Amino acid sequence: MNVFGVDIGGSGIKGAPVDLERGELAQERCKVLTPHPSKPDAVAAGVKEVVTHFGWSGPVGVTFPGVVTDGVTRTAANMDPAWVGLDARAMLADTLGLPVTVRNDADAAGIAEMAFGAGKGHDGTVILLTFGTGIGSAVFVGGRLLPNTELGHLELGGHEAEKRASSKAKEDHGLSWKHWAERVSGYLAHLEMLFSPELFVIGGGVSRKSDKFLPLIDGIRAQVVPAALENNAGIVGAAMAASAAHAPSAA
Missing domain, CATH: 3.30.420.40 (ATPase, nucleotide binding domain)
Incomplete structure (x- = not known):
């Protein structure tokens, strides 16, 4: 089963469909530069560019470099302060028109490394x-x-x-x-x-x-x-989170 993962970083936004049986990218990832300033709308546009590059239409898992609780970004040390307190899950879901899951980037990478790496x-x-x-x-x-x-x-x-x-x-x-x-x-x-x-x-x-x-x-x-998954761990972990949250409709 393939599910889409996106890893938002301070310098780049990268993503790809992930084969969750193998814990590997199903296709070569797409990467765009993180906009500066990294305002939510601008970053969301970058996420959309990565997702639409693959013509993806299922659930999307997204990582964010900061504290994330219930889809809300609580801190943003290396991103624009406008992210603090934002319902990032709702904002990204509205931008993409797809079900979205958001979690801390390192947590997602760690989950992937514990499962596959x-x-x-x-x-x-x-x-x-x-x-x-x-x-x-x-x-x-x-x-x-x-x-x-x-x-x-x-x-x-x-x-x-x-x-x-x-x-x-x-x-x-x-x-x-x-x-x-x-x-x-x-x-x-x-x-x-x-x-x-x-x-x-x-x-x-x-x-x-x-x-x-x-x-x-x-x-x-x-x-x-x-x-073991190197810099793709966040993408894999994001896809794992999306699969767990949206399993019945995962593509």
Whole structure:
């Protein structure tokens, strides 16, 4: 069964139909740039462009980089403030003319990795982190998700962690892989002190280049691995959420 997933990020909006039996994209994804400013109407138009690219007519799962409860976006650290308090599910459903499910981006990626990827079969404490414009997080204990953790906003070195250790921070400050890995190591050590996970799963676009920095991660007791679904995990998780919410009518 195929269901459509869309992953909204600070830099790009990407989506594709997902084969939920295999946990893989059923077609090559379509990606458009996130508009700046990232006003809701402009972002919704980008989502519509991605969905209509495939001529899709069934339920759509959408991720958002912020806290999401009952389809309402509660925070928007790397998006326009107009998203805060918005019924994003209703707004996107109206724009697309289709049933829509909305959930936190890292939570969606984590659910996909636990079902099909690096977290599959792990019953202990697992933390997935998505490194991109910011740092998203998904925490699982015994396979159950603690939603909307947003651990990228923890303090690290006197700043929000994502301001020092995200992929964007690496680019903005011209950090070498070694220097960036030192910052990531410090961040992981802080999370390890707080949560004592058995496994860290590193996702986001940077997961495609895990060979450049994972060997440089130091001082972490937990296993640290790249996301098996790489930067498609959010799309897969979004489709899983849509399937769960709209199973009777899923295409």
